[in-house]
Amino acid sequence: MRQLLARLNPEQRRAVTTTDGPLLVLAGAGTGKTRVITVRAAYLLDQGNPAESILAVTFTNKAAREMKARIVGLVGKHAAVGLTVGTFHAFCARLLRKHGAPIGVPPGFTICDASDQLAAHKAVLRDLHVPEATIHPRQLVAEVSLLKNSLVNPEAAGESAVDDRDHLVALAYRRYGEHLRRAGVLDFDDLLLRTLDLLREHEPTARNLTDRFRYLMVDEYQDTNGPQFEIVRRLAGERRNLCVVGDDDQSIYGWRGADVKNILGFERQFPGATVIRLETNYRSKEPILAAANKVIGNNPARHGKTLRAARGEGSPVRVFGVDDEEREARNVVTDIEGRKTTSPLKDMAVLFRAAAQSRALEAALRARAIPYRLVGGPSFFDRKEVRDVLAYLKLLANPTDEVSFLRIVNCPPRGIGKSTIDKVLAYATEHGLGAAAAFENSEIPAKAKAAAAELKATLARLGEKDPGPRLVNTIRALLDAIDYRVELVRCYADEQVREQRWNAVEEVVNFAENYVRRSRGPTLTEFLERLALTATDDEKDDDQKDGDALTLMTLHAAKGLEFPHVYLVGCEEGLLPHDKSVATDQVEEERRLMYVGITRAQDNLTITFAKSRAKFGRRAERMPSRFLYELKGEAPPKTWRAAGQKAPAERPTKKANGRRRSRR
C-alpha cells in the first residue's frame, strides 16, 4: 500500500487518504481520476474496512467493469469479493428487485428500453386520440423523461402548464405512468425514481442500506441528475462519507437531466466538504492541452482549473477544411493509413458529434479494407428478430408487460390486425383492464379471439415458473412454439438474409447459455435485466477486441477514454455546436463536448471540417465551427455571423407543406 501511495502525486494521495466526510475531487481530463478512485478503494480495504461497506457508482457498464478490474488488480481477487461496483441503474434495479415490494414494485418487474418507451408513449397518444401531428412521440418521450428526472410529478406538471401543449404533455405523462405501473414495467428513469421512493418511504430498508454502505464513491459526478443526487445524499446519510469525483468541464449530459449544479454546488450541499483539485495532466502533450484550455476558457461559470501538461512539448494540433464529408472521410483514412506503419490501429480513434456521421467514414474504411470498431452504434439487441424474442421472454417473466405484448401479439401473424387491436385497446381502457385480458370480452372476430387465447395458453405454459438454469430449454421451446424459424422464412425470401436473422436469434440462445454457465443462481428475470441494462457492450465486442482495429465513436461515447492519435471530424457550425443546441441556448454544453473530444488525444490531434455536408440526403453549405476560432484565439470572420444565424428554424410543426421538394 505504501508503494501504491508513493506513486501518486501529493493531491492524488490526499484524495485517497481523505476517507471520512464529504470529499469533492475536481479532476480535470487526464489527471488520474480513475487511478484515484481505484487506489482509494484499495486504501479503504487496506484500512480494514470490509468490502461490503464500499459502494462505487459509475455511469456506464464499461466504466464499472474497468473499475472493478483495476481494483482487483490492486488488491487481488480475494480481497475484492463483496465490493459493490456498478452503474446507478444496475444498482437501483437490484435494490428494487430485492426490496421494492413494500413500496409496490413487483419483484418480477420488467425494464422497458428506449424503443419500448417510445412505443408506450405512442400507445398513450393513440389512447388519448391525439394525432401524432400534434406532438411528436419522440419529443414527448424526451419531455416526460425530463419532467421525471426533474422530480416533477404529473399533477405538478399539470398545474404549472401554461398552454394546451403543456397540458397535453402532463396528461400523457400521467397516462404513461399509469400504463407502466399497471403493466408492472419500469423504464430507466423509474429505476432511479422508485429507488428514491424506497429510500424516502421505507425506513427499514433505508437504514439497512446506510448501515451497510459506509463509504460511497461516485464517478463522473458532473453527470448526476436530481434523483441520482438525492439517492446518493440519502445513502450517505449523516455519516456523509461521500467521495465524488468529476469535472464540471466535462458535463455533457444536460439533455438527459444531468445537473451541473450538483458538482458546482457540492460544497453548499455538504458543508465542510474537502475539495481537492487535480490539475496535472498526464495524458496529453502541451499543444493539445493548450487548445483544450483555450476553448473551454470561453465558458463562464466553471469551478476553474488550469491543466498543466506533465508530458511536455509535442506536435501542433492540425486543422483541415475539406469539400464535403466524403472527402473528409477519405482524407482521414489516408492519414490513418500513413500512420499505420508506425502505430497500431487500436491507438487511433475517429470522433464525431452525431452517430450518423459514421456512415461516410465506414464506407471509406471499407474501401481501403481497414478494420474498425464502431462503438455504440445500433446494437445487436436492437435487431427486430432479437427484440421479438426478447419481448416474448419478457412476457414469460412478466405476463402483464403490455408493451411487449403488443409488440408480439401479431408476430408471427395470427390474424390480429390493427383494427382488432384498436378495438381491444379501447375496450381495455374503458374497463381498466390490461390488453391481454381485454381480448376475451371485447367484440372482435372469433378467429382473432381464438388466436389470442392460444397465444395466452402458450405463454402461460412456458412461463408458469421461472426456468432458472433451464433457461436455454425454455427459449428453444418458445421458438418452437411460435415457429419463429418458419416466420423468418416467410418474411425473408433471400436465403442469406434469412440465415443472418436466424443467427441473431441463435445468438440470444448463446447469450443465455453463457449467462447460465457464469451465474450462480440464474433466473429469467435477471437475464432480462442484464440485457436491458448492459445491452450494447459485453460479449459483442469481445470478438472484435483481439484484432487490431480503429475505433469510431461519438463524442459522448468517448468520454473517459484516451488514444495516442485522435481525429475529430465534422467541426462545423450546425453540427458542433449542433443546430438544436444553438437554438436552445446550450452552446456551453457543446463547448464542453468539444473539450472532451480534444482532451481524448495523447500525442496527435487532427480536426477537420467540411464546407458542405449532406443532411437528410440534401446537400448544404457549412461554416467552420466557432470553436475552431476560439481554439486559434481569433475572432470569427464577419461573414460568419450572418451565415451562422440562419441555422435554427425551430418549431416547424404546421403541416403547411405547400412547398414540394424538387426530385433529385
Next chain:
DNA sequence: CATGAATTTTTTTTT
C-alpha cells in the same frame, strides 16, 4: 387481414 408500394420522417447525444 396481409402485402408491397408510396410517402414521410429522421440525426444530438444514452442508462
Next chain:
DNA sequence: AAAATTCATG
C-alpha cells in the same frame, strides 16, 4: 439516403 410509417390493393 435509409428507415419507418401510411396507403392501396388483393
